Amino acid sequence: MPLSRSLPAAAVREATLDNGLKVLIQEVHTAPLASVWCWYRVGSRDEAPGLTGISHWCEHMNFKGTRNIPRDEMKGIIERYGGSWNGYTWIDQTTYLETASTEALDRMLFLEAERMDASLYDPAECESERNVIISELKGGENDPEQLLDHELTTAAFAVHPYRQPTIGWLPDLERMTRDDLYAHYRRYYVPSNATLVIAGDVDPDDVLARVEHHFGGIAARPRPERHTAIEPEVRAERRVILRRAGTTAYWRAGFHAPALTDPAFLPLLCADAVLTGAGGLNIWSGHKVPPPQRSARLYRALVDRGLASSIAGSLLPTEQPFLYYVAATVAEGRTLREVEDVVLDELGRIARDGITDGELAKARAQLRARFVYDGDSVTDIAHQLGYFETIASWRVYHDLAGRLGDVTIDEVNDAVRRCFRPENRTIGWFEPHE
Amino acid sequence: MPLFPNRHVLGNGATIITVENHTTPSIGMLVGVRAGSYQDPPGADGTAALVARLLDRGTATRTAASIADEVDSRGASLTIGAGRHQTSVSAICLADDLPAVAPIALDIVRSPSFPAEEVETRRAELLTAIAQEEDDPAARATDAMMEALYEKHPYKRRVRGTAASVARLSRADLQAFHGNWFTPCALTIVVAGDIDPAAVVDLVGSSLDAWTSAPPPSVTVPDAPLPGERRLIAVPMMNKAQTDVAYGFVGLRRTDPDYYAAWVMNNALGHFGLGGRLGESIRERQGMAYYVFSSLDATFGPGPLTIRAGVAPANVERTLASIDVELTRIVVEGLTSTEVAESKQYLAGSIPRQLETNAAIASFLMSAELFGLGLDLDARLPGILAGVTDAQVHAVARRLLHPPTATIAVAGPWRGTTP
Numbered sequence: 001m002p003l004s005r006s007l008p009a010a011a012v013r014e015a016t017l018d019n020g021l022k023v024l025i026q027e028v029h030t031a032p033l034a035s036v037w038c039w040y041r042v043g044s045r046d047e048a049p050g051l052t053g054i055s056h057w058c059e060h061m062n063f064k065g066t067r068n069i070p071r072d073e074m075k076g077i078i079e080r081y082g083g084s085w086n087g088y089t090w091i092d093q094t095t096y097l098e099t100a101s102t103e104a105l106d107r108m109l110f111l112e113a114e115r116m117d118a119s120l121y122d123p124a125e126c127e128s129e130r131n132v133i134i135s136e137l138k139g140g141e142n143d144p145e146q147l148l149d150h151e152l153t154t155a156a157f158a159v160h161p162y163r164q165p166t167i168g169w170l171p172d173l174e175r176m177t178r179d180d181l182y183a184h185y186r187r188y189y190v191p192s193n194a195t196l197v198i199a200g201d202v203d204p205d206d207v208l209a210r211v212e213h214h215f216g217g218i219a220a221r222p223r224p225e226r227h228t229a230i231e232p233e234v235r236a237e238r239r240v241i242l243r244r245a246g247t248t249a250y251w252r253a254g255f256h257a258p259a260l261t262d263p264a265f266l267p268l269l270c271a272d273a274v275l276t277g278a279g280g281l282n283i284w285s286g287h288k289v290p291p292p293q294r295s296a297r298l299y300r301a302l303v304d305r306g307l308a309s310s311i312a313g314s315l316l317p318t319e320q321p322f323l324y325y326v327a328a329t330v331a332e333g334r335t336l337r338e339v340e341d342v343v344l345d346e347l348g349r350i351a352r353d354g355i356t357d358g359e360l361a362k363a364r365a366q367l368r369a370r371f372v373y374d375g376d377s378v379t380d381i382a383h384q385l386g387y388f389e390t391i392a393s394w395r396v397y398h399d400l401a402g403r404l405g406d407v408t409i410d411e412v413n414d415a416v417r418r419c420f421r422p423e424n425r426t427i428g429w430f431e432p433h434e
Numbered sequence: 435m436p437l438f439p440n441r442h443v444l445g446n447g448a449t450i451i452t453v454e455n456h457t458t459p460s461i462g463m464l465v466g467v468r469a470g471s472y473q474d475p476p477g478a479d480g481t482a483a484l485v486a487r488l489l490d491r492g493t494a495t496r497t498a499a500s501i502a503d504e505v506d507s508r509g510a511s512l513t514i515g516a517g518r519h520q521t522s523v524s525a526i527c528l529a530d531d532l533p534a535v536a537p538i539a540l541d542i543v544r545s546p547s548f549p550a551e552e553v554e555t556r557r558a559e560l561l562t563a564i565a566q567e568e569d570d571p572a573a574r575a576t577d578a579m580m581e582a583l584y585e586k587h588p589y590k591r592r593v594r595g596t597a598a599s600v601a602r603l604s605r606a607d608l609q610a611f612h613g614n615w616f617t618p619c620a621l622t623i624v625v626a627g628d629i630d631p632a633a634v635v636d637l638v639g640s641s642l643d644a645w646t647s648a649p650p651p652s653v654t655v656p657d658a659p660l661p662g663e664r665r666l667i668a669v670p671m672m673n674k675a676q677t678d679v680a681y682g683f684v685g686l687r688r689t690d691p692d693y694y695a696a697w698v699m700n701n702a703l704g705h706f707g708l709g710g711r712l713g714e715s716i717r718e719r720q721g722m723a724y725y726v727f728s729s730l731d732a733t734f735g736p737g738p739l740t741i742r743a744g745v746a747p748a749n750v751e752r753t754l755a756s757i758d759v760e761l762t763r764i765v766v767e768g769l770t771s772t773e774v775a776e777s778k779q780y781l782a783g784s785i786p787r788q789l790e791t792n793a794a795i796a797s798f799l800m801s802a803e804l805f806g807l808g809l810d811l812d813a814r815l816p817g818i819l820a821g822v823t824d825a826q827v828h829a830v831a832r833r834l835l836h837p838p839t840a841t842i843a844v845a846g847p848w849r850g851t852t853p
Contacts (some may be wrong), residue, residue, distance in 0.1 A: 030457040031786055032435065063708075072714070075707025079776060082783020099787055128721035131746075136724035139744045141675035142571055142846070245673030247569040248562060278509065288793070289511045289526055294490070294502030304498075306555040309562035332561045362507050369460075369509025369528050376458050377790045432569075 012385065012394060013204040017212065019220035020192025024385050024394060025207050026199040028378050034200030035099040035382040036108040038116065039390045042188035043092045044166040045320075046226055053168015054176060054184045056089040057133055061181060062096065062189075063087070064125045067118035069111070071125065077107050090283070091162055092319045093390045094188075099379045102201045106210055112196065113214040116189050126178040134174075137167045144244065144430045145327070148252050151240045152428035156254045156323055160231040190221040195389045199382035228320065231256070238426040246432030249330035251308075251339045254323035254426045255419045257315055261392050266400065267407050267415040268324060269315050273363035274355050275346070276313030276326070280370035281397070283316055284383045289373050292366055298326070301346050307334050319391040323426075324419060336429050351420040354413035364404050371401045436813035437789065439799055440631045446646050447619025450638050451799050451809065452631035455792055461532050461627030462792030465523040465539050466800050468622070469615035470516050471593040472653065472734075477602075480595015481611050484553075484560055484603055486516035489523065491552040494545040498552065501538055510535045514542075518593055519734050520804070521616075526793065529628035533637060540623070540641040543616060553605050564597050571845040574669045575680035576740070578843035582665050583682055583738060587658040617647040622803050626795040655735030658684045661839045666754075669845035677747050677846030681757055683834055685739040688732040688805045694818050695826040696730055696739075696834065701777040702769050702827075703760075704728025704741060711760050711773075712741060720756065722749045734805075739834055747848040758837045765835050768828030782816040 013025040042055050065071035078085045083100025096115060098108040140146045150165045157163035167173075196215070198207050234256055258264040272279070277293025280286045293299045293311070302308040308328040315324045326347075328339050355363075375381050388397040418424070439453045474481040490512065491498045505512050510527035512535075523543055527535045567573035577592060584590040594600075621642075625634050661684075686692055704710045704727045709717055716726045723743045731737030745753045769777075789795050789812060802811045 028457075031790055033787055033790065071718075076776065079706060079780040080783070082780055082785065082787060084784070084787065101783060101786065128719075131721040132717060132724050135676065135722070135744060135746065138676035138746065139724055142678075142744075144569070247565040277506065290513055292506040292509055292511055294512075295499070295506040303559075304555065306558050309559040329562060329566070331558045332565055333558065365507060366509035372458055372460050372528060373511070373526060376460065376792065379790075 015208055017191060017216055019216070019218055020223065021215050022195040022389065023208065023211055024195065024197045024389060025202065025204045026381060026385060027202060027204065028199055028381060029201050031378065032102050032201050033099060033378050034102045034105045034108070034198060034202055035097065035378040036105070036112060037095055037097040037197045037382045037386045038112040039093055039095045039195045039197065039386040040188055041092070041193050041226065041390055042094055043090050044164050045091045045161040045228060046188070047161060047164060050172055051176060051180060051184070052164045052172045053133070053166070054180060055094055056166055056168065057129065057173070057176065058181055058185050059087050059089045059094050060129050060133060061121050061126060061185070062115045062119050064129065065120045065122060066114035067120065069114055077111055078104065081107070089166055091166060091322070093387070095386060097379065097383070105198070105202060105207070109210050109214045113218065116191070116194065116215070117218045119185060121178055121182045121185065123178045126181060130173065133167070134170070137170060137173065140167060144242070144246050144248070144432070145250050148242050148250055148428045148430045151242055152252050152254050152426055153323065155238050155240045156256070156426035157231055159229045160320070161228060162320070162322055187224050190223065191215065191218050192220065192223040195386055197382045197386040197389070199385065200378040231321070234423050237422050240426070240428045242428065242430045243433060244430070245434065246430065249336050249432055250430040251328045251330060251336050251343070252428040253326050253343070256424050257322055257324035257419060258415070259319060259321045260317040260396060262321070264411070264415040264418070266403055267411040268419060269367065270360060270363040270407055270412050271350065271355065271416045272313045272315045272324065273366050274359045275350065276311055278363060278366035278370050279314060280374045281317050281400070282374035282380060282384060283387070285380055286374060297346055297350070298343065301342050302328055302339065306331055307339050307342055317388065317391065336431065340427065347420040351417045354409060354416070357409065360407070360409055360412060364407070367404055368401060435786065436810065437795060437799070439809045441809055442635045444618065444639055444642060446642065447649070448621040448623065448642050449803065450635050451622065451624045451803060452629060452634050453626040453795055453799065454629055454631065455626055455795065456628050459529045459628050460792065461527055461529055461625060461629060462796045463525040463532070463536060463539060464624045464796040464800050465543055466622045466804070467521045467543060467616050468519065468620040468804065469650065470519045470521055471591065472518050472588060472655070473611070473615055474591065474595070478599060478607060479591050480560065480600040481603060481607055482516040482521060483594045484557060484600060485608050485611050486514050486521050487556040487560055488548050488552060488608060489514050489542040489546045491556065492547045492549045493541045494547055496538070496541060501542065504534060504538055508534060512539065516593065518589070524793065532629070532634070536637050537641045540638065543621070544642065544645055546612060548605050548608050550605055553608065557600060557603070560594065560600055561597055564594055564600065567594070571671055571674050571676070571678035572742070574671065574845035575678040575843045578667050578669050578845065579680040579682050579740065579841055580738065582667055582843070583661065583684060583841040584658055587656065589658065589735060589737065615650050617650055618642060618645050619649050622800060624796040624799050626792040626799070658736050660684055661841055664837070664839055665841050666851065667843040668848060668850040669843060670847070670849050671845055672847050674846045676744050677750055677844050677848045679743045679745065679750065679753060679842065679844050680740055681754070681840055681842045682738040682740040683836065683840060684736050685730055685834060686732055686736050687734065690732070692826070692830045692833065693732055695822050695830040696732070698774060698777045698781065698819065698822050699769065699827045699831050700728055700730040700739065701781060702773045703764065706777055706780060711764070712757065715756050715760055716743060716753055720752070722746070722753055747846065750844055750848050751851060754842060761835045761837050764831045768824060768831065771824050774824050774827050778819045778822060782819045785812055785815055
C-alpha cells in the first residue's frame with residue numbers, strides 16, 4: 001500500500017483591519033470552492049436574566065434583510081452559486097457561514113459585511129420570527145433527551161450563565177421586544193468582536209483586498225466586555241428527575257469539566273475516548289462520523305451486556321469550564337437504576353485505578369484519526385479555525401495533535417480522579433410513564 | 435472537475451468502484467448489499483434491520499471483541515444499517531489502515547455468525563429503537579402517512595419492523611435472510627480517498643476470493659395504486675409540545691424519465707433558500723413553523739413525495755390549508771421561469787460542494803451504480819439539468835401533486851379537525 005500522499009497543511013494567513021476585525025485565511029486548492037464563516041463573541045452565556053435566547057433570536061434576525069439586501073433576496077445570493085448557508089448560536093459564540101463556488105467569494109463577503117453592520121430588524125419580521133423560534137423551542141421539547149439535557153445543565157450550574165438554554169426560556173421569548181434585540185445586535189456585532197474566516201481555492205492577497213473593501217468602512221467600536229459570573233466550587237451532588245409520558249428511559253450525567261485551555265482538557269479528552277470512543281472536536285459536523293466505541297469501557301459494560309441500547313460521551317471545547325456529559329438510552333426491559341449503578345461503578349473504577357498504557361495509545365490513535373476526519377472539507381477547515389479562534393486561538397486546535405503525544409498516564413488519571421468525584425456530578429433521569 | 439471513477443467486476447459478480455481523492459490521508463469505503471427491508475419475509479418485518487445489527491457481532495473467523503479491537507485501535511468508524519432496498523457497511527479510516535479495515539468490512543458482510551446471545555442483545559436494541567420511534571411525532575406522522583398512502587403496496591411495511599414482528603424473529607430467520615440475499619453479485623463496494631485503485635481492487639478481491647453463490651431472486655417493485663380520496667389521519671400524542679405534519683403523494687422511481695424535472699420541481703417547492711415556496715409561505719410570511727420542507731424519495735419503486743412541517747396544534751389547519759394553496763398554485767400555474775432557472779442553477783452549481791468528502795462521493799457513486807445511471811453522472815448532471823424545461827416541471831407537478839387526494843398524517847397534541 002503506498003504511503004499517503006496528502007498535501008501538507010497550508011499556513012494560516014492572519015490579519016487585523018484597522019477597525020479591529022480579525023481575518024484568518026487558509027488556502028485549500030483541491031476543489032473550486034470557498035467557505036466563509038463570520039464569528040461573533042456572543043452566545044447564551046452573555047445573556048442577562050429576562051433576555052435569555054436573545055443571541056439566538058438575533059441570529060435568526062440577521063437572515064431577514066439588511067440595508068442593501070431585502071429579506072427575500074438574501075437566500076438567492078448564495079443559491080445562485082450552488083452554495084449552502086447556515087448559522088448557529090451556542091454558549092460562547094454566534095456564527096454564520098456560506099460555502100459555494102469560488103466565484104461567489106465577493107458576494108459572500110458582501111453578505112457578511114451587511115450582516116455585521118446593516119441588519120434591519122424590521123418590527124413585523126421580529127414579531128413573525130418570535131413564533132418561529134417558539135416553534136423551534138417546542139420542537140425541541142418533543143424530544144425527551146433534549147428536555148433532560150436542558151434540565152440537567154441548568155441544575156449543574158448554580159450561578160454561571162452556561163446554565164441557560166441557548167434557545168432561551170419561554171417567558172423571555174414571549175416578552176422580548178424588537179428594541180431589546182436591536183440593542184443586543186448593536187452591542188455585540190462590532191468588528192473588534194468578530195473573526196472572519198475564509199478557506200478554499202483563494203488567493204490571500206485578493207481575499208484581504210476584498211475584505212478591506214467590504215468591511216473596512218464599518219466603524220470601529222469598543223469590544224464589549226464579557227461579564228461572566230464564576231461558578232463556585234461544587235460541594236453537593238445534584239439530581240434531576242423528569243417524569244413524563246413516554247416509551248423509553250434516558251440516563252444522563254454532567255460532570256464539571258476543564259475549559260479548552262486548561263491543561264487537564266486534553267487528558268480528559270483521552271479518558272473520554274477510553275470510556276466512550278473518541279468523538280473529536282468539531283461540533284459542526286463531528287456527529288456524521290460515529291466514534292469508534294465497540295471496545296470502549298462504557299460500551300462493553302452497558303451495550304454489550306444489554307443494559308443500554310446506546311451510550312455517548314461528550315467533552316466539548318468551551319471558553320470557560322463547562323460539563324463532560326455521559327448519556328445512555330436504557331434498553332427495553334432494563335431500568336435507570338441498573339444503568340446508573342453500572343456507569344457509576346465504571347467511573348469509580350477509572351478514577352480509582354486509572355487507565356492502561358494500551359488504552360492511552362488507543363485514545364491517541366483515535367484522536368489523531370479524528371483530527372484528519374474533522375477537516376475533510378473547506379467548510380470544516382474554516383469552521384475549526386473560527387471556532388477555536390473565538391474561544392481561545394486557532395493555534396490551540398492546530399497544536400492539539402502535537403500535544404497528544406505528550407499526555408501522560410498520570411495526567412489522565414489526575415483528570416479522571418478530579419472529574420468523577422461524586423460531588424462533581426449532576427445526574428438526570430427521564431422516567432417515562434404510560 | 436469530474437470524479438473519474440474506475441469500475442471493476444470480479445469473477446463472482448461483485449462490483450468494485452474506486453475514486454482517488456488525495457485531499458486528506460483518509461478513506462471512505464461503502465459496502466452495499468442489494469437487499470433490505472423490502473426483502474423481509476411476510477410477517478417478519480424487521481429482519482433486515484436485525485441482520486444489520488448482528489453483522490459486526492462475530493463472523494466465522496472473527497469474534498465481536500476482535501472486530502471491535504481492530505477497528506477501534508485504528509480510530510476507524512464503522513456504521514452498519516439497513517434501508518428499504520440496501521444494507522450498507524460504511525467505514526471511514528486513515529489511508530494506511532485500509533489493508534486492515536477493508537477485510538473486516540467485507541468479512542462481516544460475507545460470513546456473519548449470528549451468535550445466539552448476541553441475537554438477544556441486539557434484538558433488545560432494535561426493540562428500544564422501535565419504542566423510541568413510538569414516542570417521536572415525526573416518526574409517527576411519517577409511518578401513519580406511509581401506511582395509508584401505500585395501503586395496497588409493500589412500501590407500507592416499516593423498515594425497522596414492529597415490536598411484535600421483531601420479537602418473533604429467530605436466529606434461523608436471520609441466517610436464512612443472509613443466505614438468500616447476501617451474495618457476491620448483489621454486492622457493490624465503493625472506495626474513495628487517498629488510494630491506489632489497483633491495490634484496492636486486489637485487496638477487495640482477495641477478501642471476496644472464492645465466495646461464490648447463486649444470484650438472488652430478482653426483485654421488482656410494483657407501481658403503487660394512487661389514492662382515490664383525500665385522507666387526514668390524526669395520531670394524538672397529548673404529551674408532546676408540537677405537532678408534526680406528513681403530507682404526501684406517491685412519487686416516482688429514480689429511473690423515471692420525469693425524475694430530473696421532479697427534482698427541480700421539488701427543490702423550488704420545498705427547498706430553495708429556506709424551504710422553497712412552502713417555507714416562504716409557512717415559515718417566512720406566516721411564522722408558523724421552524725421547519726417546513728418537501729422531500730422526494732425516488733428509488734427502485736415510486737417512493738413518496740412528502741411535505742413535512744412542525745407546527746403548533748392551533749396552526750395545523752391553517753398549515754394544511756397553506757400547503758393546499760401552494761400546491762394548487764403550482765399545479766394550475768406551474769412555477770415561474772425564474773424559479774425553475776434558479777433551482778436548476780442551484781442544483782447544478784452545488785455538485786462540487788456535494789462531492790467534496792469521501793463519504794459523499796462514495797454514496798453518490800453507489801446510487802449511480804445501483805440505478806444504472808452511469809459513473810460519469812456527476813459530469814453529465816449539469817447538462818441534464820440544463821435540458822429540463824419549464825413545461826416539463828409544470829407537467830410533473832400536475833402528475834404528482836394532487837391536493838384533493840393527498841394523504842396527510844398529523845402526530846402530536848392534536849386530536850383532529852374541529853367538526
